[in-house]
Structures are given as C-alpha cells and as structure tokens.
Amino acid sequence: MTKRLVGMLLAATAATGVIAVAPTAAAASTVAQGADTTARPHLIDYKISFGKCEDTCRIKVRIKNLSRKRLYDVSLNARLWVNGKKVGACYDYVGGIRPKGVRWAGCTVRSSKLTRMWNQHQDGEIDFGPSTKTRVHYEYYR
16 A cells, blocks of 8 residues: 555544554555654754865764764764765864853865875866765764
8 A cells, every 4th residue: 555545544434433444564664764854953963164175185074963862982984085976084172061062073074086086087088077975973861
C-alpha cells in the first residue's frame, strides 16, 4: 500500500469511526516509517565561510546553539569539492556550546588532488570553484 492510500484510510477511519479495511503488515510498517520520518527540530544553525583556498583550503564554520539546552561533544566534519570532484576532507572537535551560544570551528584540507587541481587552475586549464558539504554532530543530553 502506498503512503497516500494509508493516509486516506486513516482519514476515513477518523471521520467515520469505522474501520473499513484491516491494514496489512506492509501498511503498518508504512505508517510506522512515516512516523519516523517526521522533521525533528534543529538545535543548531551554522554559517560556512572559506579562508585561503589554493593548494590548501581553510574551512571556517560559525555554529550557533538555538536551543535552551547545553550541547555536548560538538564536532565538525567537512568535505571539500572542487568543480564537482571530492578533493579532501577534514575534522574538528568543538566541545560544548552553552544555550544560545556561538562557537567557531575550522579545519584545513591538504591533499595532493587539491594541489593538482590548483596547479591546473594556475595553468589556465580548469576553473577553480570550491564548495563544501559539512556535518555538525552534537549531543544535548549527558
């Protein structure tokens, strides 16, 4: 059963109070999966900026705690992409962030692939368009 059909069955059940069709195990798992995919509140907000980005690339991230709870064990994973090709990754441990507080994290990517692409850019063979994908991990209980 599709999620739409299950949703229609649940709406019809709620409106009439009568169950017309007994849900199967597949329908029950679909309903359970739908409940797990609800959006959870984001406790952080972050802004990414680049420092010097040539043969080494500095990635700086401003992490803001939006919640009223202290965040523990905050860490940053960043992957650097140039022209759609992954050229490296880096990691930084931030620590704790107090409620409504701000911390800065940063890491430097150094790799031979990044150096090769920078040299190709210097020779005029390619454009150099860096982008990054970051993931900030945290715990809010201890």
